[in-house]
Amino acid sequence: MFGKSKTAYFYVLPLVILITVFCIYPIAYNLFYSFYDWNGIASPKVYVGLMNFLKFFRDPVMLTILKNTLIYMVITASCRIFIGMWLAYIIKCRIPLDGFAKTVLYVPAVISYAVLGVVFSQMLDVNYGELGEIAAALGWKSVLKYPPLAYPVSALASIIGISVWKWTGYNMVLYYSALMSVPDDILEAAVIDGAPRRVIFFRILFPLLKSTHATSLILCILGSLKAFDVIYTLTKGGPGTATHFFSTFIYFKSIQQGRIGYAATISTVLVILAMIVTIFQIRAYNKTL
Amino acid sequence: MMEVKKRFYFKKRPGMWFDIAVMMFFLVIILTPMALIVRKSFSIRGIQNYVAVFETGLLTNVKNSMMIAGGTVAIVLCVICPAAYAFSKFSFKGFKMLYYVSILGMMVPSVVMLVPIMLLGKELNLMNNLAGVIFPLSAIIAPFMLLILKNSIDDHPTEIYEAAFVDGCSKFRILFSVVVPMSKPTLLVITLFAFMDSWNEFFLPLALLRTPNMMTVTVIPMRFYEEFGADQPKIFAASVLIVLPVVLLYLLVQQYFEAGFTTGAVKG
Numbered sequence: 001m002f003g004k005s006k007t008a009y010f011y012v013l014p015l016v017i018l019i020t021v022f023c024i025y026p027i028a029y030n031l032f033y034s035f036y037d038w039n040g041i042a043s044p045k046v047y048v049g050l051m052n053f054l055k056f057f058r059d060p061v062m063l064t065i066l067k068n069t070l071i072y073m074v075i076t077a078s079c080r081i082f083i084g085m086w087l088a089y090i091i092k093c094r095i096p097l098d099g100f101a102k103t104v105l106y107v108p109a110v111i112s113y114a115v116l117g118v119v120f121s122q123m124l125d126v127n128y129g130e131l132g133e134i135a136a137a138l139g140w141k142s143v144l145k146y147p148p149l150a151y152p153v154s155a156l157a158s159i160i161g162i163s164v165w166k167w168t169g170y171n172m173v174l175y176y177s178a179l180m181s182v183p184d185d186i187l188e189a190a191v192i193d194g195a196p197r198r199v200i201f202f203r204i205l206f207p208l209l210k211s212t213h214a215t216s217l218i219l220c221i222l223g224s225l226k227a228f229d230v231i232y233t234l235t236k237g238g239p240g241t242a243t244h245f246f247s248t249f250i251y252f253k254s255i256q257q258g259r260i261g262y263a264a265t266i267s268t269v270l271v272i273l274a275m276i277v278t279i280f281q282i283r284a285y286n287k288t289l
Numbered sequence: 290m291m292e293v294k295k296r297f298y299f300k301k302r303p304g305m306w307f308d309i310a311v312m313m314f315f316l317v318i319i320l321t322p323m324a325l326i327v328r329k330s331f332s333i334r335g336i337q338n339y340v341a342v343f344e345t346g347l348l349t350n351v352k353n354s355m356m357i358a359g360g361t362v363a364i365v366l367c368v369i370c371p372a373a374y375a376f377s378k379f380s381f382k383g384f385k386m387l388y389y390v391s392i393l394g395m396m397v398p399s400v401v402m403l404v405p406i407m408l409l410g411k412e413l414n415l416m417n418n419l420a421g422v423i424f425p426l427s428a429i430i431a432p433f434m435l436l437i438l439k440n441s442i443d444d445h446p447t448e449i450y451e452a453a454f455v456d457g458c459s460k461f462r463i464l465f466s467v468v469v470p471m472s473k474p475t476l477l478v479i480t481l482f483a484f485m486d487s488w489n490e491f492f493l494p495l496a497l498l499r500t501p502n503m504m505t506v507t508v509i510p511m512r513f514y515e516e517f518g519a520d521q522p523k524i525f526a527a528s529v530l531i532v533l534p535v536v537l538l539y540l541l542v543q544q545y546f547e548a549g550f551t552t553g554a555v556k557g
Binding site for chain 2: 002004005006007008009010011012014015016018019021022023024025026027029030033083086087090091093095096098101103104105106107108110111112113114115118119120122123128129130165168169173176177197222225226228229232233246247250251254255260263264267270271274275277278281282
């Protein structure tokens with residue numbers, strides 16, 4: 001409204017400096033070193049062209065990472081979206097103590113992911129943890145022979161389970177606020193016309209909340225690309241390399257093995273994937289705004 | 290901001306009991322792990338578990354987390370207020386590009402920053418230093434908060450700005466006399482979100498802080514795990530202590546949380 005103004009640059013300058021130093025510079029840095037073989041601070045840097053990229057695409061761990069990320073993305077997104085919207089709809093329709101339910105369901109979202117990972121790694125222990133206790137109480141002796149974090153499938157399932165446990169309440173609140181902005185006349189008209197609640201949910205509300213689905217979906221996709229805390233504290237990518245995700249693998253390559261060049265390559269691939277998602281997000285925002 | 294709105298609902302609907310059953314099921318799933326954690330934190334030695342955790346110096350870590358969270362909130366607020374004002378009320382060359390670039394920070398996974406920031410930290414002597422965590426953390430958190438604040442400033446009536454300008458208020462003073470006072474509820478929400486995000490941040494402290502007395506509360510349970518071995522009650526007591534402040538804060542201010550969802554995040 002103030003029109004063109006040179007002083008505006010002055011207002012955005014601090015933010016731009018912050019973003020440049022801590023987001024753009026690291027991206028450029030990674031892009032530069034992804035063409036080098038460099039194993040640490042002192043050793044010589046060797047230009048290797050696209051060798052690092054070729055190596056990554058041939059690395060068997062790459063397939064594991066992609067598979068884990070995809071499975072995590074699909075399962076968490078569908079659980080968070082459907083359960084979140086279902087619970088929001090129940091609260092919108094009112095049940096006794098719905099305010100209390102809403103408060104409790106959101107609590108996991110404010111709990112530190114890292115703390116959850118540590119605590120769940122203890123609880124999932126078959127000898128000393130709650131899982132063993134519950135299995136023993138129910139007489140499921142066979143569970144005691146298979147520690148869930150020692151097998152790839154159950155370890156990944158544990159990571160996904162904790163993620164869904166933590167974030168479903170968040171999505172519930174997201175959907176609840178979106179449902180509150182749906183005009184009541186629509187619902188009243190549907191009720192007068194005799195539409196069953198299932199129909200109202202799937203045929204009226206579900207299509208109406210498109211922009212909320214888009215927001216949730218993008219949050220889930222970015223979440224799967226960024227996932228680190230719970231994997232690091234729960235499985236450290238193990239057993240073997242079976243539960244590695246982008247972030248954990250980059251962390252292990254760069255911090256523990258000092259393979260800076262290779263880690264930079266994977267970082268670059270990750271940034272490109274995140275950028276693609278971002279472009280879709282900006283498009284989605286522009287459409288709904 | 291919290292308008293009381295009569296909600297539409299189905300009176301005496303047939304599916305009520307089914308809904309209650311579904312809700313009970315999910316509440317049990319959410320509450321059971323929490324109850325088990327609290328139960329175990331008191332097992333064997335009761336409250337002594339908590340005493341033992343305090344004796345390991347948890348308060349130092351709490352202080353570190355507080356300083357990181359406080360510093361991050363301060364930087365985020367200082368940086369986004371003028372920026373959101375400019376993006377909302379001014380136009381300038383490269384406006385769109387700068388805005389998208391700022392939002393882009395939201396998408397960059399923090400692991401990508403790791404090596405460059407560590408080297409930068411070594412150059413500037415910020416390794417194992419709280420300030421070395423605060424700045425990158427602000428850069429991660431700021432974009433999303435900018436989005437929320439800009440959306441809220443977009444909704445301010447233009448007349449107020451025009452009136453202030455006509456009355457001789459400079460564009461710079463408008464920032465403090467109009468934008469900030471009018472955005473107070475949103476700024477409160479932003480403060481809460483930013484505080485919780487930085488309190489819960491795990492990756493940057495893990496990578497950038499080395500000695501135990503510099504670590505934050507999210508990193509410390511892993512050390513307890515190594516230190517106490519299989520002494521689970523102490524690990525669980527520490528976890529409860531770490532999580533408790535944030536949960537209590539949330540319970541105290543939950544109505545503002547919901548307002549935050551409606552004002553900013555969902556709009557897009």
